[in-house]
Amino acid sequence: MVPSKSLGNIALQKFKKNFWGVFSFSFLMICVLIAIFAYALAPDNSQNANQMHLSIHSKPPGFKVKMLTLPSNEVSQSGLSIFFFGKKTTDTEIPISDYKILENGIEITEYTSDGTAGLNKAYPLSSFNNVTKAEEIPSKYISEKKFILGTDKYGRDLLSRMLIGIRISLAIGFVAVFISLIIGITLGATAGYFGGRVDAAIMWLINVTWSIPTLLLVIAITLALGKGFWQVFIAVGLTMWVEVARVVRGQVMGVKQMQYVTAAKSLGFSHWRIITNHILPNSLAPVIIISAANFAGAILIESGLSFLGIGAQPPMPSWGGIIKDHYSYIILGKPYLAIIPGIAIMSLVTAFMLMGNALRDVLDVKN
Structure with missing residues (x-):
């Protein structure tokens, strides 16, 4: 059987030979999977990874501490809801440095970052569910938590915030590029x-x-529509269509002079059919390349808006918002709090730019 020599197969074979194209595509697919399974991967699966522990704020990567969990009334929530939106937890977590079993409860010593003796608090057996003896409390409600990337200035797990924050960056790219393509084309x-x-x-x-x-x-549109998650999507999308429209216009002006378009007109085809079936399919190669660059641009714009405080609003995690909260820590001896999200933004943007360069090489008919 003769192998297919369609333009799509030829482009695919050329793309497979492009190392940076394959590498960036693989990296982006991993990012997409992380975004989908963010709450399943995050150590803190509460909504927006917003479990605060002020006594352990700004701790370095790898920090460990014992944590006492005080249960509260359970919130009814489906497994699918937890998977996509996080757990609506109302449990209270208290970092502790030591504990002592009492006859009818437990006494804990709260953790302090300065090494001084923390406050001692006692909790009766009735504070814990499904426990009949005080000796059962440590095994069920005390655990050692490790913060792989450390904690932010509110004592929240930075790794969890980063994992969930990738959703914002990828979503803004997809939605903004989709809006810009609809309007621009x-x-x-x-x-x-x-x-x-x-x-x-x-x-x-x-x-x-x-x-x-x-x-x-973007700032003007955001202020007109109000601050929020979806408003940023619309605002960014409404500003990125111009370049798409200019490129599509130039491509259409060239393609409509082709003989097959003239033949379609002579056969009495409608303008809609000629544009959608004959002109656009032969004009979209540059648009695909621009879309990859627009993905990168949308991520940078969203990060900038969040840094200015008019993007995704707290407590929703956003990489730009994390930098905003911690940029002053660069000169306070804890620069990683701002550098980690900065590297994440840089990596994602670079991957999209490399993808755009690879697509440009693959779709260039001169190569």
């Missing part, structure tokens, strides 16, 4: 195909939007 194809006054009107809109600084426009 529609307006660009319309302008390039019909030309004349339609082209002039759309180009005027493109040039006006293009002349406004992207970050300023």
Whole structure:
């Protein structure tokens, strides 16, 4: 059987030979899997990984401490809800340095970071569920917790916040690029195909939007729509369509001169059919490349907005928000609190840029 020589197969074979393309694609797939299974992987699976322990704030990576868990009324929640949105926990966690079993309860010594003696508190047996003897409390409600990346300034597990924060970055990329493609392809194809006054009107809109600084426009849209998660998606998407529209317009203007388009017109096909079936499929290679770059741009814009305080709002974890909370720690001897999310943003953006470069090489007909 003769192997297929379609353009798709040829492009796929060329992509497989591109080391950085395959590497970046593999890295991005791992990031996507981490985003999907974030709460299953996170040590702190509470909603937004927001379990605070102020007595162990700003601890270095690898920090360990004993933790006493005080149970409270259980919140009814399905396993699927916990998987995607985290556990609506109302349990109280208390870092401790020591404990002593009492006849009808337990006495703990709270952890202190300065080495001084912590407060002693006693909790009766009734504070714990499914326990009949005080000796059972340590095995069921006291555990040693290790914070692999340390804790933030509120004593929250930094690794959990980072894992869940990747959802924000990838989601903003997907949604913003989707919105920009819908608007950009529609307006660009319309302008390039019909030309004349339609082209002039759309180009005027493109040039006006293009002349406004992207970050300023995003801030204006965000303030108009209000602060929040979905507002950022819409704001970023509404500012990234211009470049897509310009490229699609140029591609359509060239493709519509081809003989097969002229033949389609002579056969009486509708404008919609000609654009969607004959012109756009032969015009989208540059758009795919731009989309990869726009992914990277959307992640940077969202991080910038969160750093300014108008992106994802607390307690929702965002890499830009984590940097905002800890950038002052760079000069306070704990720079890793800001460097770790910074490296994560840099790695994700670099992967998308490498993917864009690989796609450019693969889809270049001259190679």
